Amino acid sequence: MLQRSFEILDVTLRDGSHAMKHAFTEQQVIDTAKGLDQAGVSYFEVSHGDGLGGSSLQYGFSKVDELKLIEAAAGVCKNSKVSVLLIPGIGIKEDLQDAVKAGAKMVRVATHVTEADVAAQHIALGRELGLKTVGFLMMAHMADVQKIVEQAKLFESYGAEVIYVTDSAGYLLPHEVTERISALKQSVSCEIGFHGHNNLSMAMANTVAAVEAGATYIDGSLRALGAGSGNTQTEVMVAVLERLGYQTGIDLYSIMDVANDVVAPFMQRPQEITGSGLIMGYSGVYSSFLLHTQAAAKRFGVDERDILVELGRMKAVGGQEDLIYDVAQSFAVKKAL
Template structure:
C-alpha cells in the first residue's frame, strides 16, 4: 500500500556504509538488510561501491563482492522499495549504469564535486533514456559559496535531473549554512531538493531537520549510522524525530529499530561513534571516506592521522583524491625526519 510521505527517505547504508566496512559487503548481508528495510517501508535503498559504480579499485578499496551482484540481490529482495545507485563521472561510466539498470536499479544519483556539475550531462541523459529517476548530487557542498551552489544546481536541473541534492560529504556544514543553502535553492529551482549529511560534528539530524524546514523533500539516512566518517543521519533516529514533529516518512519506526539492532549492528566492525579522526573530518572539511585510508597511512608512516586530515583540508583536496593521503603522509613523515 502506498504510504503518505511528506519527506522521502533514501537509505544509504548499503552504499555509503560500504566505506565503513572497507567494501566487504556480502550478498547475504545485502539481501538481509534490503529485505528488512523493504518491510519497514523504506522507499529507496542505495546499493553500490562506496565511491559509486566502478569504484572498486586500489585507490578506494576493492569490493569483496562485485557490486552488480549486490545490486541484483537487493533488487530481488524488495517488494515496494526502489533500488538506487550512485555514479561519479570520472570513476563510473555509462556502461556500468546500463548494466545496473538491467539488474533492476530504478534511480541513479549522478555525483560531482560541487563546482563541476558539467561533467554530468551525458550520464543524466542516459539515465533519463533508461527511464531512471535521476538525481544531481553536489558533493562537498561546504566548499562553494551559496551562489556557486545555486549555479551548479541549476545546471543539474537543465540537464534533466529530477532532484538536486546538497551533499555535505565532509559533515562540515553548520545549521545556519544548511538553512542558507537550501533556502537559496528552494528560491531558484523548480525541482525537488535533497540533503545528505555526515555526522562528523554530531549535527546530521539537526541539519536534516533544518533542511526539511527550508523545503528539502528528500533526505538520506544510514541505518545505525553505517556510513563513511562518523556515518550519516541515523535513519531510525530521524524517523523517530520526524514522527514527533508530525512529518510523515511512511517508514515503520519499530521495524527500523529492529533492522538496525538485529541485522545491521552485527555487520559493523565496531559501533559507529564520533572518534577523534571522524571529528577532524568535519572540523577540517575533509571528504568522509578518507577516514580509514588516513588511519592506514598514519600507521604506515608512524604519524598522527589528524595531521594528515588537517593538511588535506588545507590543500582543498576534493572527493576521490584518496591517493593524496599517501602522498601527504609520505611528505609529513619526511618533514618529521628532517626536523626530528
C-alpha cells in the first residue's frame, strides 16, 4: 500500500451533530462508522457538537448520550480510530477519561485561538492516557499569524502532537490559510492540521491551500454535514486531492457510498450556503450559532442577518450561544420603541 500523503479526519459524527441538533441515533452512528472504517479513514470524530460534556440547554441536549455513541462507533471499527473533541470550560478531564473507556483513541483539545493556556492539563492527560493528542485553535481568523504561532507553541509545550488551524467561522480565504499553515510549519515541530467551514464556499480551496502549505491532518465531513454551511466535503476532498496527485488512502467509491447511502438519508436539510450561513462567513461568526440564530430571529421577530452582524461586531467567540438571544432580545426592544 502506498504511504498516505496526509490523514483525512472525518467530523461528520461531531461537527454534523450541530446540523442534526445533537440528535444522532446509535444506528446512524454505527452505519456511518462502518462506512468510514471500510473506506479507509484512519480517524473520525464522535462527540456532541460542542465536545464532551456539551449536552446542555445552552447548546442543545444530546438525544443519545455521547459516550454510548462513542462506544457504538468504536465497536464496529476494524481499523479506524475514534477521536473526541474536548473544549476546556465545557468538558472536564473526567469526561475524557470516560470517553477513553468508551473506546476513544484520539483527543482534540480545543480553545479559542488566543486562549491555549486553559488546555495544559487536558493535553497532558491525553498523552498520559496514550491518546493521539491534538491542540485545536478555534476561530483562527481572529488572531494574527504571530499570535497563532505563540499559542501553537504553548500547545506544543503541553505535549500536543498535532496542532490545528480551525476556521470555525468559515471566514478565511486561501491566502490567509497558506499564511497561517506556513508560519506554523516553520515554527513548531508538531504536525499541522486544518479544519474548514464552507460559509463563503472556500472550504475546498482552503483545504487545498492547507495541504500545499504542508498540513498533514485535514478535516472533512460527509455531504459536508456540519455547523453553519458545513465543512469541507470529505468524499469530494478525496477526489480533488487524488487528482492533485496525493495519496489519501481512502477508497473513493466507498466513501461516496457512505456519504450518499448512509448520511444523506438522515440529513435534516441540504447543506447549502443560506443567507445566514453566508453572513457568518462574511462577519466572522462561529458556525454553530446558525440554528440558534434562526430560532432567536423567529422568537423575537428580527432579521437573523442583523443578529449575526452584531455578534461579529461584538467579537463573540465559540460557545457564546446565549449572547444570540441577548442580542435578539435587545433588537426586538429597540424595534418596539
